[in-house]
Amino acid sequence: MAIQQISVFIENKAGRLAEILTILAEAGQDIRAFSVAEKAEFGILRLIVHDPDAAIAELKSKGFTAKKTDVLGILIEDETGASVKAIQLLSAAGINVEYTFAFVMPQNRLAFLLLRVADNDTATKLLEENAIRTANHADVF
Amino acid sequence: MGQYFQQEIETASRDYLRAIQSARLIQMVKNCYENVAFYKEKFDAIGLLPGDIHSIDDIPKLPFTTKQDLRDTYPFGLFAVPKDRLVRIHASSGTTGKQTVVGYTQDDVLHWSEGAARALVAAGATKEDYIHVSYGYGLFTGGLGLHYGAELLGATAIPVSSGNTKRQVQILQDFGSNFLCCTPSYAMFIGETVAEMGIDPKTLPLRGGIFGAEPWTDNMRKEIERLLDIKAHDIYGLSEIAGPGVSYDCDAFDGLHVCEDYFYPEIVDPETGDPLPDGTFGELVFTCIGKEALPLVRYRTRDISALTHEHCSCGRTLVRMAKPRGRTDDMLIIRGVNVFPSQVEHVILEQGLEPNYQIVVERIDNLDVMTVLVELSDAMFSDSMAAVEAEERRLQNAMLSTLGVSTKIQLVDPRSLPRSEGKAVRVIDKRGVTQYNVH
Incomplete structure (x- = not known):
């Protein structure tokens, strides 16, 4: 179970983010979530779109560098401490979380936490065993 | 005025100098022909025998030597003496990663030190003085060059080397350094640190400084003089010829006196190689007429300068060269280190990247900062x-190990830099000073 995230290199120049989002919008991509990791000279834009392969092809044709990565998606129950439990489990098992971001799907009253770990299969197994539900790409669209 | 380290040479008559130069050139050509296969071959190719050289006026008959020749004979191919006569090796960065290696006999070190000592005395130093050397010590000739010059003068060398600026200031203050030797940009930085530490430069025993190894403007001179409350003199040199002390400023600040009794200068047309008259700018060429280990014949420095034999108010008769106003090649000088764009390209190719890059050089807080823009590859x-940063670091380390100077790497979008077709702008130098040769 995994969600396909796309990452795009953004040079720190005015208007780059808008440019990428416009390309994706014009390509009819539904953007579920995005986050930016940044340092002074560049950033990495991470997005969840409904058709990652088509989005990457489109961005590459416009001169951008883009890549697909499987990330772990966790369905967060609407109760206090739900996401904390998942992270504690991973950390206790020595699974390092490189980055994370979350999004909600208000129409379905659902919230998802995305986690980047080195080994998705081991992490998924661990979470499922502890009654934490993980999501695949179709679940978030 | 009127302070000389070797008055009999520095104020000698032109006839006397010419006699010395002629005798040394004859001896040097013989040494080259007998002991350096490269020169024997070159002389034979044009039918020149050592006996054809009768005086310094015959110098245009001799072939040129280039940096490429040093590279082709790397590391010791142009040395003219056996190992037992060598006492020192120095090296500076070459154009494709290989260093330019130079060697010295005991006498070569002595003559080079004389040049550095003349420069110190011309700047006002005496044997009573503490000479604070903040050039790097190592393969680079800056540190040891001034150090030996100071000792030959009988002054006290303080081999501080570069870095740790607060400690530099503390030594200036506590040891009472009288003369500072370093790059002009580092002198500015030291000057600013003095101010930051709340020290009034007038309370320091520092009287003067000898600054070289990188280009600097007259405005920088004034700024250094103000910040440190000293008189700032220029020094020129390059390791192929000896190191710092090939030529030096006097108090007239109207061109650098060349130690022409050891290092004979000429100005030639960079295209045709024809000698050019006094006052005309062209490529500076040196013949190491007094050198034993590495007697380079008509070495093309790629620096653009002019010579004058006009009378100098300081009393020295040694020919003066204009502060170089540029280069005939694309060499950059970054914090005193020679960098060629081809070296950067070499590293980029070695790392499996496309050779699309741009070099931006800026002077930030008086220090040269070189940034290499590299197009991001898919890989x-x-x-x-963290993974992208590791890639940046890998490139940065590869640059440092080849160039010998740290660079910033800036990743940019693929296909966003000018292509190499036609005239790609590879170097953007924002420092606003001309480039010329260093040690």
Whole structure:
């Protein structure tokens, strides 16, 4: 179970983010979530779109560098401490979380936490065993 | 005025100098022909025998030597003496990663030190003085060059080397350094640190400084003089010829006196190689007429300068060269280190990247900062910031090990830099000073 995230290199120049989002919008991509990791000279834009392969092809044709990565998606129950439990489990098992971001799907009253770990299969197994539900790409669209 | 280290040479009559130069050139050509296969071959190719050289006026008959020749004979191919006569090796960066290696006999070190000592005395130093050497010590000739010059003068060398600026200031203050030797940009930085530490430069025993190894403007001179409350003199040199002390400023600040009794200068047309008259700018060429270990014949420095034999108010008769106003090649000088764009390209290719890059050089807080813009490749990119940063660091380390100077790497979008077709702008130098040769 995994969600396909796309990452795009953004040079720190005015208007780059808008440019990428416009390309994706014009390509009819539904953007579920995005986050930016940044340092002074560049950033990495991470997005969840409904058709990652088509989005990457489109961005590459416009001169951008883009890549697909499987990330772990966790369905967060609407109760206090739900996401904390998942992270504690991973950390206790020595699974390092490189980055994370979350999004909600208000129409379905659902919230998802995305986690980047080195080994998705081991992490998924661990979470499922502890009654934490993980999501695949179709679940978030 | 009127302070000389070797008055009999520095104020000698032109006839006397010419006699010395002629005798040394004859001896040197013989040494080259007998002991350096490269020169024997070159002389034979044009039918020149050592006996054809009768005086310094015959110098245009001799062939040129280039940096490429040093590279082709790397590391010791142009040395003219056996190992037992060598006492020192120095090296500076070459154009494709290989260093330019130079060697010295005991006498070569002595003559080079004389040049550095003349420069110190011309700047006002005496044997009573503490000479604070903040050039780097190592393969680079800056540190040891001034150090030996100071000792030959009988002054006290303080081999501080570069870095740790607060400690530099503390030594200036506590040891009472009288003369500072370093790059002009480092002198500015030291000057600013003095101010930051709340020290009034007038309370320091420092009287003067000898600054070289990188280009500097008259405005920088004034700024250094103000910041440190000293008189700032220029020094020129390059390791192929000896090191710092090939030529030096006097108090007239109207061109650098060349130690022409050891290092004979000429100005030639960079295209045709024809000698050019006094006052005309062209490529500076040196013949190491007094050198034993590495007697380079008509070495093309690629620096653009002019010579004058006009009378100098300081009393020295040694020919003066104009502060170089540029280069005939694309060499950059970054914090005193020679860098060629081809070296950067070499590293980029070695790392499996496309040779599309741009070099931006700026002077930030008086220090040269070189940034290499590199187009991101698919393989370098990752969703992980740590992984992309590791790629940047890998490139940075490769640059440092080849160039000998640290650079910043800036990743840019693929196909966003000018292509190499036609005239790609590879170097953007924002420092606003001309470039010329260093040690």
